[in-house]
Amino acid sequence: MPYIPHTPEQTQEMLKVVGVASLEALFQDIPASMRPRSFNLPDGMSEHAVCARLEELARANKTDVISFLGGGFYDHHIPAIVDALSSRGEFLTAYTPYQAEASQGSLQAIFEYQTAVCRLLDMDCANASVYDGGSALFEACMMAVRATKRSRLVVDECLSPIYRTMLATYTTNLQLELVTVPHGGGVSNVQALVDAMDDRTAAMVVQNPTFFGTIHDYTALFAQAKAKGVVSVLAAYPVLQSILKTPGQMGADVAVAEGQSLGLPLSFGGPYLGIMTCSRDLVRQMPGRIVGRTVDHQGRTGYVLTLQAREQHIRRAKATSNICSNQALCAFRAYVTLCVLGPQGLARMAEDAVDKAHYAATRLAALPGVRLLADAPFGNEFAVVLPKNAHEVVDKCASRGLVPGFPLGGYYAGMEHVLLVACTEKTSREQIGHLAEMVGGML
Amino acid sequence: MRTIFAKSVPGRAGTLPDAPAAPAAAHLPQDLLRPAAPRLPEVSELDVMRHVSELSRRNFGVDTNFYPLGSCTMKYNPRFMEYVASLDGFTKLHPLMAQLRGAGHFTQGALEVLYETERLLCEITGMAAFTLHPMAGAHGELTGVMCIAAYHRDKGNHKTKVICPDSAHGTNPATAALAGYDVVNIASVDGMIDPEHLENALDDDVAAVMMTCPNTLGLFEHHLDRIVALTHAKDALLYYDGANLNAILGKMRVGDVGFDVVHLNLHKTFATPHGAGGPGAGPVGVAERLAPFLPISRVVKLKDGRFFLDYDYPKSIGYMAPFYGNFGVVLKAYAYILRQGREGLTRVSEYAVLNANYMRKRLESHVEIPYDRICMHEFVASAVAQAKRGVKALDVAKALLDKGHHAPTVYFPLIVKECLMFEPTETESRETLDRFVDDLIDILTLAESDPAALQHAPHTTPVGRLDETKAARDMILTDDA
Known part of the structure; x- marks a missing residue:
C-alpha cells in the first residue's frame, strides 16, 4: 500500500475503536446500487517502473532541436537556484497561507513577489497570481467592466490570438461585446483603436510587444482612453519589460503578463503564471489573493492575506471572481528569478535576446524574396514574409531538426506566408546561421 | 525579518x-x-x-507538519512525481510544437500522457470524456458550468439559474455567477440536501444543481438517487465538485450514479503538491451528451496508434487554457495513478475514511461532533461549548499551531457554528493521529480551566495573531506602499 503507513495490526485496532468489523463496513452508506460498475484500472507499479515508463514517454518527445518558437512563451535560462529553492518542501507542500502565523515564509515571499512585479511593470498593486497570461487578461477586462459598469471590450488584433480566443470563450455567457480592431500590418492601428472607443466601452486591451514582436508606446492611446472613461489594459512581457517603457509610464490602469519567461520551464504549456497588477484605485476590483503587511499584538511586522471580502470564500456569488487556487509556486519561482538576476541580469537577458533577434532578422531579410512584415521597432521576436507557404517551410526544416519559427497562417487570415521568429539569450549566432541557411535552401 | x-x-x-x-x-x-x-x-x-x-x-508544510485541513486533502506528496515532471523531454517541450503539422511526431510522448490520463480519469469516475485544460478546481467548475450552458443553448433550453446547497464551497456560487447564472441557495436539513427543498427550488429555469458527495460535512448524501431523479426530471444537469473524491475511490463512480459533470482536484486526490496555493489542476469529466461541448483542443488516438490534437468540435465552448492545461501537474498525477493502480487507489479511500473515523471516535467525548456517525474522509466538530467560555474555534486552531500541527479548516461549512473541519488523509500514521488528538484534548481541557491562556495563541510561531483590520485599512501591498 504505497504511502499508507498502517500495519495490519493497527488497522484492526483502529477499526475496533471505530466500532466496525472491516474497512468495507465504513462505506455502508453507499448502497449496493451505487457501487462502481467497473474500476478497471491497471495494477499498481513500483516507483522504479513508473519512472522508467515516464522516462520512455519523455524520450518519445523530441526536444533536441534548434527552435525559434516563441509566440509569448520563451526558452530563457532558468538559474539553478530556482529549482533548488522551489523544491524545498516548506514551500512546495504548504497550503494556501490562510493560517498566517504558520505561513509567514510564503506570505512574505508573495509580498516580495508583489513588490518585484509592481516595480518591473511600474504599477501600484499586484495580486498573488492567476492561472496564466490569458486568464489574467480576462480578469483585467472584468475589472474594467465592474469599475466602469460598461459592457464593451475593445481589443487590438495584435493581441495574442491565444488570448483573444480565451477572451471570446470566457465572455460567452456574460453579455459583453468583444470588438477586435484589425492590425495594421503587424503593428497596432492606434487611430482605429481610438476611434473604436465609445461611451459604452469598458476596456482598451493592447499588448507590448505585440504578438508580432513589434514595440509600441501606447501613452497617447491610454490618454484618449482615460478621457473617455475607458480602463486601459496592457499585456506585457516580463523579461523585456526590464528595458522597455513601462505600462505605468504609459498610463495603463491594469497591466498583466504571462510570467513563464521568469523561471518557468516551457513544459508543454503549463503550469505558467498570470501576473496581475493595477493602479491603486482599482485594487478592490482585482480578483485573487493579495498579501498585505501588518503587525501582531506585540507590534512585530507580519503578513496576511488581505481584502478577502472580494473573494469567493467570503462573498460567494458576488465575488470579484471564482478563483481560489492560483499559481503560487510559479509566482515563487518568478520571485526567485527576479531576485537572483536583479535589474542588471534581467536587462542583459533582454538586451541579448533583442540583439540576437535583430541579427536573425537581418540574416533572414537578406534572403531573396524575404522581407520583414512590419517596418517597425521590435524586440526579441519578429515576423517575416516568405515567398512561399510558411507551414511548408517549417515542415521541411523541422524534419531536419530545426524549427524556424511559428507559421501564422492558422492564426491570421492571409498570413500563410508569414513566419514568427523568436530568439532568447540562449540562441547562438551559429544557430541563427543555420536558420538562415536552411530557410534559404527551402525557398 | x-x-x-x-x-x-x-x-x-x-x-x-x-x-x-x-x-x-x-x-x-x-x-x-x-x-x-x-x-x-x-x-x-x-x-x-x-x-x-x-x-x-x-512556514508549515506537509513535509514538516500534520495538516488535517478539511476539504483540502493535504496528503503526502511523493517525490518521484517531482522527478518525472522534471524530465527534460517534458520541461523543454514548447507547447506550439504540437501545432506544427510536420512536427507532430515531436510531441508524441506528451500527447500520450494526456490521452492516457484522460482515459484513466474516465475509468476512475465513470465519465465518458475528460478535458485536462482547467488549471485549478474553480477553473474546472467554470469549464463544467460553461459546458452545461452550451448544452442547454444547443437544446434550445432557456435556463437562468443554478442551485447550490448552503454547505457548498464558495467557488460553486461564484462559478455559477461567472458563467452568467443566478444562484439559488437551498438549506440543508440534518447536514443533507433535503429533497423537498430541492424539489421546491427546481423549476424549469434551473440549468444545474452543484453538489459534492460526500458533502462538506463529510457525510454521504442519503437522498442521492432522488436528487439525481428530481434534477434530471427538469432537464437540469447534476454537477459534482470533486474536492471530496478522496473518500470514494473504488467505492462509487460519479458517472455511474447519474452525475453529468465532475471536476477533479489533482492537487488533492492525486497527491500533487499545493505549492502554498497552486498550481493545481482541475480536469473536467462529462457524460456522453456533454462531450461535444468540452474545450478544444482534444487529444485523439489514431488507428495507427499515433496521437494528435483535434480542434474540429464545432459545438465546443472554445479555449479555457492557452494550451493543454497545467501539463506539469497532470504528469505528476498520471505517475501517481500508475503507481497506485486499482488496488492502491481503493486503499487510499479506505484508509482516508478509517483515519477520519478513528479521529472522530477518539474526539467524540471531548468536543461536540454535530453529526456523530460513520463519516467519510472528513468530519466536523463544533466548539460552541468552548466558545461560551470564551474559546472560539479560531482560538483552538491557533493553539494547535503551538503544538506543531497545522490547524483544521475553521468556520466552514457555514452551516455549523464554531466549526472545525478535520480531514487527516490516508498518509498519516496512527501515531500522528494519536499525538494530534492528545494535543487537541489538552487544548480542550485548558479551554475549561484557563480559557484566557488560549485567547492569544499562538506563541511559538514567528509572529502572533496579526491585525487583519489594520492590513485591510492600510493596504500596504508592496514594500513601496
Missing part, C-alpha cells in the same frame, strides 16, 4: 547572463525604452539562498 529589498546593495550582482554584443539602444529608439532600470533587489546568489531559506523556516 527584513525584506530582500532592504538587503539590496547598489551595484551588487546575482547570477548574471553574458553581456549583450550591443545594447538595446542600438536597435530601439530611446523613447520606447525605460529611462531607469526596475528597482529589483541587487543581491548575490548567496544572499537570495540565505534569505529564502530563512523564509522557509517560517
Whole structure:
C-alpha cells in the first residue's frame, strides 16, 4: 500500500475503536446500487517502473532541436537556484497561507513577489497570481467592466490570438461585446483603436510587444482612453519589460503578463503564471489573493492575506471572481528569478535576446524574396514574409531538426506566408546561421 | 525579518547572463525604452539562498507538519512525481510544437500522457470524456458550468439559474455567477440536501444543481438517487465538485450514479503538491451528451496508434487554457495513478475514511461532533461549548499551531457554528493521529480551566495573531506602499 503507513495490526485496532468489523463496513452508506460498475484500472507499479515508463514517454518527445518558437512563451535560462529553492518542501507542500502565523515564509515571499512585479511593470498593486497570461487578461477586462459598469471590450488584433480566443470563450455567457480592431500590418492601428472607443466601452486591451514582436508606446492611446472613461489594459512581457517603457509610464490602469519567461520551464504549456497588477484605485476590483503587511499584538511586522471580502470564500456569488487556487509556486519561482538576476541580469537577458533577434532578422531579410512584415521597432521576436507557404517551410526544416519559427497562417487570415521568429539569450549566432541557411535552401 | 529589498546593495550582482554584443539602444529608439532600470533587489546568489531559506523556516508544510485541513486533502506528496515532471523531454517541450503539422511526431510522448490520463480519469469516475485544460478546481467548475450552458443553448433550453446547497464551497456560487447564472441557495436539513427543498427550488429555469458527495460535512448524501431523479426530471444537469473524491475511490463512480459533470482536484486526490496555493489542476469529466461541448483542443488516438490534437468540435465552448492545461501537474498525477493502480487507489479511500473515523471516535467525548456517525474522509466538530467560555474555534486552531500541527479548516461549512473541519488523509500514521488528538484534548481541557491562556495563541510561531483590520485599512501591498 504505497504511502499508507498502517500495519495490519493497527488497522484492526483502529477499526475496533471505530466500532466496525472491516474497512468495507465504513462505506455502508453507499448502497449496493451505487457501487462502481467497473474500476478497471491497471495494477499498481513500483516507483522504479513508473519512472522508467515516464522516462520512455519523455524520450518519445523530441526536444533536441534548434527552435525559434516563441509566440509569448520563451526558452530563457532558468538559474539553478530556482529549482533548488522551489523544491524545498516548506514551500512546495504548504497550503494556501490562510493560517498566517504558520505561513509567514510564503506570505512574505508573495509580498516580495508583489513588490518585484509592481516595480518591473511600474504599477501600484499586484495580486498573488492567476492561472496564466490569458486568464489574467480576462480578469483585467472584468475589472474594467465592474469599475466602469460598461459592457464593451475593445481589443487590438495584435493581441495574442491565444488570448483573444480565451477572451471570446470566457465572455460567452456574460453579455459583453468583444470588438477586435484589425492590425495594421503587424503593428497596432492606434487611430482605429481610438476611434473604436465609445461611451459604452469598458476596456482598451493592447499588448507590448505585440504578438508580432513589434514595440509600441501606447501613452497617447491610454490618454484618449482615460478621457473617455475607458480602463486601459496592457499585456506585457516580463523579461523585456526590464528595458522597455513601462505600462505605468504609459498610463495603463491594469497591466498583466504571462510570467513563464521568469523561471518557468516551457513544459508543454503549463503550469505558467498570470501576473496581475493595477493602479491603486482599482485594487478592490482585482480578483485573487493579495498579501498585505501588518503587525501582531506585540507590534512585530507580519503578513496576511488581505481584502478577502472580494473573494469567493467570503462573498460567494458576488465575488470579484471564482478563483481560489492560483499559481503560487510559479509566482515563487518568478520571485526567485527576479531576485537572483536583479535589474542588471534581467536587462542583459533582454538586451541579448533583442540583439540576437535583430541579427536573425537581418540574416533572414537578406534572403531573396524575404522581407520583414512590419517596418517597425521590435524586440526579441519578429515576423517575416516568405515567398512561399510558411507551414511548408517549417515542415521541411523541422524534419531536419530545426524549427524556424511559428507559421501564422492558422492564426491570421492571409498570413500563410508569414513566419514568427523568436530568439532568447540562449540562441547562438551559429544557430541563427543555420536558420538562415536552411530557410534559404527551402525557398 | 527584513525584506530582500532592504538587503539590496547598489551595484551588487546575482547570477548574471553574458553581456549583450550591443545594447538595446542600438536597435530601439530611446523613447520606447525605460529611462531607469526596475528597482529589483541587487543581491548575490548567496544572499537570495540565505534569505529564502530563512523564509522557509517560517512556514508549515506537509513535509514538516500534520495538516488535517478539511476539504483540502493535504496528503503526502511523493517525490518521484517531482522527478518525472522534471524530465527534460517534458520541461523543454514548447507547447506550439504540437501545432506544427510536420512536427507532430515531436510531441508524441506528451500527447500520450494526456490521452492516457484522460482515459484513466474516465475509468476512475465513470465519465465518458475528460478535458485536462482547467488549471485549478474553480477553473474546472467554470469549464463544467460553461459546458452545461452550451448544452442547454444547443437544446434550445432557456435556463437562468443554478442551485447550490448552503454547505457548498464558495467557488460553486461564484462559478455559477461567472458563467452568467443566478444562484439559488437551498438549506440543508440534518447536514443533507433535503429533497423537498430541492424539489421546491427546481423549476424549469434551473440549468444545474452543484453538489459534492460526500458533502462538506463529510457525510454521504442519503437522498442521492432522488436528487439525481428530481434534477434530471427538469432537464437540469447534476454537477459534482470533486474536492471530496478522496473518500470514494473504488467505492462509487460519479458517472455511474447519474452525475453529468465532475471536476477533479489533482492537487488533492492525486497527491500533487499545493505549492502554498497552486498550481493545481482541475480536469473536467462529462457524460456522453456533454462531450461535444468540452474545450478544444482534444487529444485523439489514431488507428495507427499515433496521437494528435483535434480542434474540429464545432459545438465546443472554445479555449479555457492557452494550451493543454497545467501539463506539469497532470504528469505528476498520471505517475501517481500508475503507481497506485486499482488496488492502491481503493486503499487510499479506505484508509482516508478509517483515519477520519478513528479521529472522530477518539474526539467524540471531548468536543461536540454535530453529526456523530460513520463519516467519510472528513468530519466536523463544533466548539460552541468552548466558545461560551470564551474559546472560539479560531482560538483552538491557533493553539494547535503551538503544538506543531497545522490547524483544521475553521468556520466552514457555514452551516455549523464554531466549526472545525478535520480531514487527516490516508498518509498519516496512527501515531500522528494519536499525538494530534492528545494535543487537541489538552487544548480542550485548558479551554475549561484557563480559557484566557488560549485567547492569544499562538506563541511559538514567528509572529502572533496579526491585525487583519489594520492590513485591510492600510493596504500596504508592496514594500513601496
